[in-house]
Amino acid sequence: xxxxxxxxxxxxxxxxxxxxxxxxxxxxxxxxxxxxxxxxxxxxxxxxxxxxxxxxxxxxxxxxxxxxxxxxxxxxxxxxxxxxxxxxxxxxxxxxxxxxxxxxxxxxxxxxxxxxxxxxxxxxxxxxxxxxxxxxxxxxxxxxxxxxxxxxxxxxxxxxxxxxxxxxxxxxxxxxxxxxxxxxxxxxxxxxxxxxxxxxxxxxxxxxxxxxxxxxxxxxxxxxxxxxxxxxxxxxxxxxxxxxxxxxxxxxxxxxxxxxxxxxxxxxxxxxxxxxxxxxxxxxxxxxxxxxxxxxxxxxxxxxxxxxx
Numbered sequence: 205x206x207x208x209x210x211x212x213x214x215x216x217x218x219x220x221x222x223x224x225x226x227x228x229x230x231x232x233x234x235x236x237x238x239x240x241x242x243x244x245x246x247x248x249x250x251x252x253x254x255x256x257x258x259x260x261x262x263x264x265x266x267x268x269x270x271x272x273x274x275x276x277x278x279x280x281x282x283x284x285x286x287x288x289x290x291x292x293x294x295x296x297x298x299x300x301x302x303x304x305x306x307x308x309x310x311x312x313x314x315x316x317x318x319x320x321x322x323x324x325x326x327x328x329x330x331x332x333x334x335x336x337x338x339x340x341x342x343x344x345x346x347x348x349x350x351x352x353x354x355x356x357x358x359x360x361x362x363x364x365x366x367x368x369x370x371x372x373x374x375x376x377x378x379x380x381x382x383x384x385x386x387x388x389x390x391x392x393x394x395x396x397x398x399x400x401x402x403x404x405x406x407x408x409x410x411x412x413x414x415x416x417x418x419x420x421x422x423x424x425x426x427x428x429x430x431x432x433x434x435x436x437x438x439x440x441x442x443x444x445x446x447x448x449x450x451x452x453x454x455x456x457x458x459x460x461x462x463x464x465x466x467x468x469x470x471x472x473x474x475x476x477x478x479x480x481x482x483x484x485x486x487x488x489x490x491x492x493x494x495x496x497x498x499x500x501x502x503x504x505x506x507x508x509x510x511x512x513x
Contacts, residue, residue: 205360205397205513206249207404207426210257210267212505213241214432214481215298217263225442227487237489241507242267243298244408244479246428247274247287250359250397256351257290258393258406260302268305270508285310288353291343291362292316293391294409295323295372303333311337313353315362317388318342323375345388348396363394363403365420368411370453390453392417402513404428408479411453413466422470426513428505429467431477434458434484434493442483454479457486457497464500476503476511 211217218241219228231238242263248256255274261267268274268287276284289312292299300320306312314333316324321340324330343349343364351358369390370383377384392407404426410417421427432454439445449456456462457477467475477497480486485493486504497504 205395205400205402205404206252207511207513208247208271208273209428209478209505209507209509209511210245210247210271211242211261211263212478212480212507212509213243214479215243215296216482217241217243218480218482218487220482223444223482225444225482227482227484230488237491238487239489239506241480241487245299245302246406246478247271248360248395249273250399253286254288254353254356254358255286256353256358256360256362256395257287258395259293259299259408260290260306262298262301264302264305267507283308283310285312287312288356288358289313289315289351291351291364291393292320293393293406294369294389295320295375296409297372297374299408300324303330306338307332309334309337311354313339313341313351315341315343315349315351317364317391319386319388323372343391350398359398361396361398363396364391365394366390367392367407367409367417368414368453369409370411385453392420397513404513409453410455411450412455412461413463418466418470421467421472424470424472426474426476426511427467427472428476428478429463430454431457431463431480431484431486431504433481434486435462438483439481444483457484458493464497464502468500474503474511475501476505476509478505480504
């Protein structure tokens with residue numbers, strides 16, 4: 205099973221188009237230790253030819269242009285794509301807007317929780333993805349679904365499961381408890397290779413590692429996990445946004461309640477942070493925070509990173 209990180213940044217990417225924080229200034233200046241990142245997405249293949257996308261980033265067109273595996277082959281017809289399916293972890297703009305890049309009457313399958321499919325269905329702009337060509341397939345919790353697209357079996361299965369999180373910002377209801385968040389608004393995905401049974405986990409958004417999630421991830425071979433913020437208040441302290449990580453539905457990396465501490469007893473063989481916000485000091489490879497994460501056994505994803513399982 206081949207896995208390629210298409211985008212490792214959080215919403216807005218790195219540098220964010222309108223952000224002038226220290227990290228964004230540094231990456232624009234080409235400062236050593238800082239690398240540009242597009243918005244969060246992975247591509248997975250069991251055969252190296254047919255690909256499943258995990259989330260569809262607003263930067264998808266750029267990501268496809270940077271990944272030759274995702275471009276049509278020279279021998280293909282006038283309209284072709286090796287991307288056969290997309291699976292969504294939530295309805296966030298930075299995970300669904302890339303679907304609009306996939307118009308032009310191209311067949312692929314779209315997998316998501318029912319509430320996310322309902323949100324897309326309620327927005328007429330997504331009707332540009334014609335239903336006969338782009339079937340919407342609901343992911344039911346803890347059911348392994350064989351992934352198919354454009355008439356092909358991809359040799360992969362998706363097992364979706366709920367994780368603590370928050371409803372997409374544009375769907376928030378300020379008058380409802382927890383802004384209207386419900387089960388299925390934020391998913392983790394286990395991607396399983398049919399031929400070998402090998403699997404990995406993709407969880408780019410998560411508010412806390414609760415007991416059920418810890419039990420699920422214990423002894424996993426590979427986990428891509430939410431690395432949005434290093435500490436709870438970093439966006440407030442940098443003057444970027446008046447919200448904590450918890451308010452945004454993202455666990456912090458550091459601290460007694462952070463992901464480094466939560467994963468420490470789980471014996472996960474390989475741990476990789478994705479969905480890294482422009483405020484996060486992990487984006488500086490020479491920072492103390494980067495060294496702390498590495499010492500705890502974590503890798504920091506970069507665009508174009510390749511993993512074989």
